[in-house]
Amino acid sequence: MTPSDDTRSAPRIREHSVALSEGAVALRPMTEGDWAILLPWSQDVDVLHFSDGPGVPPRSLDETQGIYRGVSQDAYCFIIEWAGRAVGECWLQRLNLDWLRDLHPAKDCRRIDITIGEKECWGKGVGTIAVRLLVGFAFASEGADVLFACDVADYNPRSRRMFECLGFELLEERGADPSRSYLTLRKYI
Numbered sequence: 001m002t003p004s005d006d007t008r009s010a011p012r013i014r015e016h017s018v019a020l021s022e023g024a025v026a027l028r029p030m031t032e033g034d035w036a037i038l039l040p041w042s043q044d045v046d047v048l049h050f051s052d053g054p055g056v057p058p059r060s061l062d063e064t065q066g067i068y069r070g071v072s073q074d075a076y077c078f079i080i081e082w083a084g085r086a087v088g089e090c091w092l093q094r095l096n097l098d099w100l101r102d103l104h105p106a107k108d109c110r111r112i113d114i115t116i117g118e119k120e121c122w123g124k125g126v127g128t129i130a131v132r133l134l135v136g137f138a139f140a141s142e143g144a145d146v147l148f149a150c151d152v153a154d155y156n157p158r159s160r161r162m163f164e165c166l167g168f169e170l171l172e173e174r175g176a177d178p179s180r181s182y183l184t185l186r187k188y189i
């Protein structure tokens with residue numbers, strides 16, 4: 001969940017007007033008015049454990065704004081609502097990892113990242129619907145060729161299962177930290 005160095009100092013979230021929905025789950029554009037929603041999720045170590053890694057400390061407002069403002073320069077960032085309540089965030093981002101881009105030099109490659117920040121909403125099917133909406137948007141509206149799910153921790157079967165249920169396949173499993181690995185999954189149109 002780290003923006004590239006050149007986008008880290010972006011002054012504002014790049015807003016857009018894409019809205020997607022399926023049943024009770026809706027994705028609406030993330031805006032500069034969403035910090036009170038996003039900050040508690042950025043400060044919840046249980047959420048961070050799965051979204052960013054073990055022992056990642058709570059983030060300040062400045063750090064949180066830096067991440068989302070940076071990512072949004074290259075992404076469609078959304079707030080996930082479930083029955084009208086904001087429960088998480090997700091984005092569709094131009095792929096920012098050279099080692100993966102090099103596998104498909106002539107293709108439009110994107111990545112999907114997601115966090116359901118409200119823990120009691122985990123395991124209720126919301127994530128699966130949100131990612132299905134992003135996949136449909138990426139292929140049908142954006143003309144993407146290949147989608148990636150990056151840095152899925154090996155201790156996060158819920159995330160792995162969600163991506164696999166939606167047709168993503170394991171591409172690589174590797175660990176900078178020898179005690180655990182992070183998975184990369186890929187889906188073609």
Ligand SMILES: CC(C)(COP(=O)(O)OP(=O)(O)OC[C@H]1O[C@@H](n2cnc3c(N)ncnc32)[C@H](O)[C@@H]1OP(=O)(O)O)[C@@H](O)C(=O)NCCC(=O)NCCS
Binds near residue numbers: 124165
């Ligand atoms: C990962 C996450 C987005 C998944 O969304 P979710 O709404 O909780 O997941 P879903 O309810 O859609 O379930 C996805 C699949 O995992 C399964 N699952 C649910 N809880 C599980 C668990 N504890 N262990 C293993 N599988 C589980 C579900 O059964 C479902 O598979 P199925 O369709 O075969 O039944 C969400 O849990 C989350 O944001 N967690 C914290 C942050 C995070 O992990 N982000 C992703 C980083 S890569």
